[in-house]
Amino acid sequence: MTGICSFHEIATLTGEQRAALLRRSETDLSGFLARVQPIIEAVRSEGDEALARFGREFDKADITADRLKVTEAEFDAAFALVEPEVVEAIRYGIGNIRSFHEEQRPETMTLKEIRPGAYAGDRFLPIDSVALYVPRGKGAFPSVTMMTAVPAAVAGVPNIAIVTPPTADGSVDAATLVAARLAGVETVYKCGGAQAVAAVTFGTQTVKKAVKIVGPGSPFVVAAKRSLSHLIDTGTPAGPSEAIIFADDSIHGGLAALDVLIEAEHGPDSSAYIVTHSRRVAEEAMAALPAHWAAMTEQRVAFSKAVLGGPFGGIVLTPSLEESYRFVNDYAPEHLEVLSTEPFIHLGRLTNAAEILLGPHTPVTIANFVLGPNAVLPTSRWARTCGPLSVTDFVKRSSIGYVTSAAYPELAGNARRLARYEGFSSHENAVSEMRAPYLGAR
Incomplete structure (x- = not known):
């Protein structure tokens, strides 16, 4: 044929x-990894000035260091710029996305009685902050805003920010701002590419540092995430x-x-x-x-x-x-x-x-x-081991344990034998007779 x-x-x-x-x-990122290094270093050392310079150079945008954050007036104006039926379609999509993701929200804490008087479980709390990457180079993607912002908001993340490349006039796509506000996000920064990943990793004069970044992007974004993954959680590998x-x-x-x-x-x-x-x-x-x-x-x-x-x-x-x-x-x-x-x-x-x-x-x-x-999905064969972005990507899990005085002797005896076998004397001592005098002390 x-x-x-x-x-x-x-x-x-x-x-x-x-x-x-x-x-x-994106399988071979070697060339991109080398090219993003000077961008990352410039943002780390120069902050906002580097972000504005790269916005002018890479995005061909009319952007300066004092205009990197979207203002409340720009949010308000966006609703007048987007056709009402598009606003309603965004609202409709956000409603469905929120309904789906609310079912993923875990209980704040669960405890199970493992043995009489001995309890173990999990506690789930939202992470402190997250940056949502919304691409712009080959089009406008309010849908990415919807897919990343809604589960973050459902999870209860207190500090949510969007990073997205500026348009030629130094603004942000209006539909993206509409989607952000309807999803509950009011912080949007006008920066994209590797420089945006660096900005939320290190923080700048304007852009607040985040503990995690999620969202799809170009090979430059993927390369920057890989380069900085030891400093920031880069989430689902979405290229x-x-x-x-x-x-x-x-x-x-x-x-x-x-x-x-x-x-x-x-x-x-x-x-x-x-x-x-x-x-x-x-x-x-x-x-x-x-x-x-x-x-x-x-x-x-x-x-x-x-x-x-x-x-x-x-x-x-x-x-x-x-x-x-x-x-x-x-x-x-x-x-x-x-x-x-x-x-x-x-x-x-x-x-x-x-x-x-x-x-x-x-x-x-x-x-x-x-x-x-969620339509933010793992690429490059990562679907073999991980799945779509979800509410659980925006929460942290802590194991919880509680042992009563009645349950202690049985657990301590078994733990002591294993500690002795593995050669950890302080582990063994902590559950030996050395503990007894302190348990009744005030």
């Missing part, structure tokens, strides 16, 4: 060629967008083509595949792409053509359903659509994906904006 996007027939590929399909654009559209032979390939463009249009560094064992579906998908592109804007066509025609996208034809399952699980995508009239028959075989959307009525678009589950 020849066509207008990359076509990969698994049965004909070598092991090395198949492995190449699993790579993402450029990626998706697999898994299609069985019960659907029309044109639907798979329509949906593979959703994440492919994010930018040329995205990854997007249709995976199917049906040659008919693959051929229909290839044939449908020109008509779908004709209905898109020029910029998004360019982005998606670069993805689907490049090394990180296209159509993957497998010899069987089993091989389709295997490829999806090896790839461990950020977004996975299961296009089938009977999607649940496949669900048990699909084990590595951050988000699994079932059936022809659940495209990524709905999940990205309004369904409720």
Whole structure:
């Protein structure tokens, strides 16, 4: 089959060629790691002045050091700049996202009686502060604000700030400000890229230091997070967008083509595949792409053509359903659509994906904006070990223990024997007869 996007027939590929399909654009960050170092150092040493300079240089923005924080007037003006139906759509999405995430909020403290008189459990408290990274380079993303701000607010984080690149006139995307306020966030800083990660790591004259940063970003953002991960919690590893559209032979390939463009249009560094064992579906998908592109804007066509025609996208034809399952699980995508009239028959075989959307009525678009589950998801195969952003990303867990005087002797005796075996004399002494005189002392 020849066509207008990359076509990969698994049965004909070598092991090395198949492995190449699993790579993402951010897999090799070596070049970016070197490039972000002087940016990080400049922000650490110069603070606001460096942020403003990089805003002018990288974002081509009219920004100065005294305009890095969004004012209350700018928040108020944003509501007049955004069309009412868009404001209502944001409000609708935030309502669903909040409803979903409120179910994730843990009890403040739980205790279980492990032995008579001996209790153990967990206490959950919100973290002190968090920075939410909202990208801007390839578009405006109020949805990212919704997805990051709502669970942070539900968790009860007292200090929530958004960092996002400024626009050309030195402002912030109005819909992003609307989403921030409706989600309960009133602190927004006009900085993006590696410099924003550095700013919330070290703090500047304007930007407050945070203990954690979450949100998707470019390879520069990912590289800065990796460089500073020993100083700040960098959360879910979320890089450029990626998706697999898994299609069985019960659907029309044109639907798979329509949906593979959703994440492919994010930018040329995205990854997007249709995976199917049906040659008919693959051929229909290839044939449908020109008509779908004709209905898109020029910029998004360019982005998606670069993805689907490049090394990180296209159509993957497998010899069987089993091989389709295997490829999806090896790839461990950020977004996975299961296009089938009977999607649940496949669900048990699909084990590595951050988000699994079932059936022809659940495209990524709905999940990205309004369904409720979080759309900030692990990329670059991290879905093998971690999942979507959630309320639990914004809370810290402490183990709680309480032993009564009645339960103490049994626990102490067993702990003493283990301490002696491992050779820790102070551990042993602390639960020996040496403790007895102090237990009754005042």
